[in-house]
Amino acid sequence: MPHVDYEQYGSGYARHRRADPRIAARIHAALGDAPTVLNVGAGAGSYEPEDRWVLAIEPSATMRAQRAPGAAPAIAARAEALPLDDGAVDAAMACVTVHHWEPPAAGLAELRRVARGAVVVLTFDLEALPVWQQEYLAEGLMIERPRFPRVDAVAAALGGHTRIARIQTPSDCVDGFLEAFWRRPEALLDPAVRAAQSMWALLAPGVEERIVGRLAAALDSGAWDAEHGHLRTGDTYDGALRLVVSDAT
Numbered sequence: 001m002p003h004v005d006y007e008q009y010g011s012g013y014a015r016h017r018r019a020d021p022r023i024a025a026r027i028h029a030a031l032g033d034a035p036t037v038l039n040v041g042a043g044a045g046s047y048e049p050e051d052r053w054v055l056a057i058e059p060s061a062t063m064r065a066q067r068a069p070g071a072a073p074a075i076a077a078r079a080e081a082l083p084l085d086d087g088a089v090d091a092a093m094a095c096v097t098v099h100h101w102e103p104p105a106a107g108l109a110e111l112r113r114v115a116r117g118a119v120v121v122l123t124f125d126l127e128a129l130p131v132w133q134q135e136y137l138a139e140g141l142m143i144e145r146p147r148f149p150r151v152d153a154v155a156a157a158l159g160g161h162t163r164i165a166r167i168q169t170p171s172d173c174v175d176g177f178l179e180a181f182w183r184r185p186e187a188l189l190d191p192a193v194r195a196a197q198s199m200w201a202l203l204a205p206g207v208e209e210r211i212v213g214r215l216a217a218a219l220d221s222g223a224w225d226a227e228h229g230h231l232r233t234g235d236t237y238d239g240a241l242r243l244v245v246s247d248a249t
Helices: 021-030 104-114 131-136 138-147 151-158 185-189 191-195 198-202 207-221 223-233
Strands: 036-040 053-057 091-095 119-124 162-166 241-246
Touching (some): 021 119, 021 241, 207 223
Parallel strands (some): 091 119
Antiparallel strands (some): 119 241
16 A cells, blocks of 8 residues: 655645644544543644543654644554553544544554543544545556545444544635635645645646646636536535544443
């Protein structure tokens, strides 16, 4: 599977991949009243609850360096081999990260192993992305699809009593993942926004420029609005964002 080098590409994540409070509320509710939480693939610390003890796992030094002063301590380790004993924490979480694990099932099994209670995974069903993103970003999504485990496979790997919830993406979502811009396509013309989305780092030379050029031309000509402009009046989008929650086994 292609691999994203976050030491090279991860420097802008703290600015553009901030926790959206509405999504954060769903994650924190799913964690229940767990007093100790492990955040795996923690990056710069988005979505970590502030009202309980948290330990972060993040292999990238570039990402760990972006964590805010006073953030939870972060250990340099990988999801596939967590340096914790069985049942070491009350709950575990992983937000938009399972597609980086090799293989995802190994990291999911580790989450379940170290958590006594809930395991909460925020991920995407790429087949449910907005139609225009599937069209304009097709070359990138062709690479992304094999990396993303199916949502039902995530649930099966976690085992126990597991549920899958759909999360609507707000129109003004402050977490800059691809679907966050479902009604704001112009944002994807900003190289800084794209730099905080891992898909672009996987493209062959020239492909990013081709995708961005085609989107820019469609926006300039009015073609995008003619076909997809109805999205601009929406408040939320019921698309690809999924929350997988496995309760204690």
